[in-house]
């Protein structure tokens with residue numbers, strides 16, 4: 001019996017070495033499980049004389065405790081090791097470079113519009129909007145362009161129904177402004193316009209304009225000039241000048257085409273300004289008495305000035321963008337250059 005106990009102890013000591021958690025559980029069953037080796041020894045006790053039972057009983061118990069203690073110690077060590085391994089494996093290296101998040105940016109036209117609005121707001125203008133789908137009345141009629149007026153041919157129009165169209169200009173917002181507010185009026189309005197133009201580097205069927213309108217007593221052409229000169233300096237730089245050349249728009253009298261000093265050559269002449277030293281920005285003038293009368297404003301008491309400049313034109317000049325189509329192609333290589 002003594003030998004058997006010794007032998008089992010040695011076998012256990014041999015077998016426990018380098019075992020995994022799972023193997024230890026198996027060893028546990030093998031030695032002290034219900035049919036385990038040590039349990040067998042307890043069974044054998046019964047066959048021994050009473051004196052020996054006592055002695056060996058104590059020894060087998062000791063062996064059982066020895067095995068139990070060893071197993072629980074071993075399990076604890078292995079579990080600790082496993083925990084450390086897991087912690088190491090799952091730890092985060094905070095020194096690794098992070099994954100860069102892609103951030104979007106406003107489209108360059110949106111940026112330009114915000115900048116234009118900011119400048120005019122700082123000059124005391126309010127910002128207005130108007131509908132893109134217009135009645136013929138607002139887009140033409142009320143702007144002193146009656147039916148069959150040749151000026152209608154200046155703007156090839158998308159008609160949606162009889163007398164309903166996509167506005168060809170932001171000028172109809174002038175009429176909305178004068179219907180809605182009493183003078184003094186000082187507004188700008190930026191918006192999309194539509195024309196059935198053939199596409200080339202400076203024409204696109206959709207484009208944007210900024211419309212300006214001031215109506216008050218004693219408004220003069222000098223006020224128009226000062227306003228656009230100030231806007232131009234803010235937008236393009238203090239050395240850039242505005243030039244007015246006589247032109248015809250039915251809703252203003254006198255009317256003027258407005259140009260600014262070519263920002264590329266500083267006015268000396270280059271291919272971009274076609275050697276004139278000037279870049280055309282849009283139209284302007286003193287609001288026609290017919291237009292004022294049409295909305296119930298007495299032209300003997302009030303005068304107004306108005307202007308309409310192209311937003312794409314402003315952005316193309318300011319950011320040296322050679323082709324209007326670039327705004328609408330959504331090529332990320334182009335758009336990403338204007339992270340604002």
Ligand code: DAH
Nearest residue numbers: 169249283284285306307308
């Ligand atoms: N609406 C005109 C166009 O698109 C531009 C324009 C000219 C606007 C004269 C004005 C103006 O307000 O006074 O061609």
